[in-house]
Amino acid sequence: MNELVVVNNLTKVYEKKKIALDHMNLIIPRGKIIGLLGPNGSGKTTLIKLVNGLLTATEGEILINGSQPGPESKSCVSYLPERTYFQNSMKISELISFFTDFYKDFRPERAKMMLSNLGIHEDARLKTLSKGTKEKVQLIMVMSREAQLYILDEPIAGVDPAARDYILKTIISNYNENATVLISTHLISDIEKVLDEVIFIRNGRILLHDTVENIRECKGKSVDAYFREVFAC
């Protein structure tokens, strides 16, 4: 079974009848790095939240590894939200012990090595760190798991170009060949070189799901250029 995530007829309607996802169908395979791309309000974050069980679908279903979002799926999905979500009062060492306790696939030695590479002390409390460093800590914790699916929502949005390179390097060097990485971002040119496939979303519908190679061959342009053409205002 090569399908990791299967989305069937998924619809999400918020209050005041705002349709965020409109009868979406999607299959996410194993072993790929996939870019989830679309303009603001296209439904990227809604889809990600639904996969993680943080929202309730209005209609349709999501199957991750054959099961609906729940404890089983959460044990194989490693999710990085687009916000700082750890308790500020915690020390990094406490976070490591927290992740070790709850995620069987968490590798504390890997997290410690990455923290040491970046010169971040394990004894530091999160509230003493800058926003950029907090984001790096979050990414390190998420990528230190041997998950089957990594979902990274805007992982490089708030950091400087040097940190972006580090983050991309971390993503590529830490995911295993059978796992899939789903990255949602606006900064396509920065991540294009690491992507295998892209998914374009507009108004809660899938506009395109293709390999990067195909887009380059058939359209004769980069994903970034094609994105600008498709979503031109």
Added chain:
Amino acid sequence: MLGKLLKHEWKAVWKVPMLLIGILMIMAMVAGFTFVLPVWDSEWVGLPLSGVMLIMLFYFTIIAVSIGITIYFAVRYYKNMFTDEGYLTHTLPVSARQLLLNKVITMSAWNLIAIVAVGLSLLLFGGITLWALMPKDSSFAREVIESFAEAIEGWPEALSSPYMKGFTGFCISLLLMVLSGSFSGTMMIVGSINLGQMVRKHRILGSIGAYFAINAVIQMFNMMVMMPVMFGVENSVSRWEGDMSPFPMFTRFYMIMTVITLAAAVGLYFMSEYLLRRQLELE
């Protein structure tokens, strides 16, 4: 997984309530030690008044600590479950039931600890007061101690007297009420916050509104059930005889209140679990 959740929850929360309880104990000692100070015999009214103020401050600290612990856990529950921190809480590989049980058990336990701490602070205050008064008025202190000793000595005999009938049942009902009160108090907070999340645009306001609404419904139900019991009590009082024990009446009161609040708490628990499992919407 519930064990791990409880371990991390306990580790994260113990400092704040313990600090508040520490302050309460210090205030109990300060209030008790005012009786050592030579302020009570002063002719200037300001000095005994300041002693009274310190004792009053202890009284207000009891209220502040009880409310403070409740608010601390309510805010923590809201933050952990429905703000940015919820992105970690709800992506842990645990069920909604385990998440909820973890919070409910921890909050109920701290409610109980707070009740015990208030009791201990009163004992501490009383003990220090007695100790402080002993050198000043040894006969008074001796009388108090002797009365205690007499009461303990005569306890078995007193228990068998007709006006103490049902005392054991009364104590059990009181204990049950305190225990169920810790759980139902927790569920009032948890249930209100969960229900408040249904008001998507004004979640905090929704939670506060839900708290008052749930409280009003429980009070109304309490009144409806208590009314016939009250009439029964009135009849008993009109037929009152000197050797009748008041305890069975209180026991009945407490048991009814316990059953009502417990039933409401259980209802709120299942509603909360349903809302977390089926209606979760993180912003």
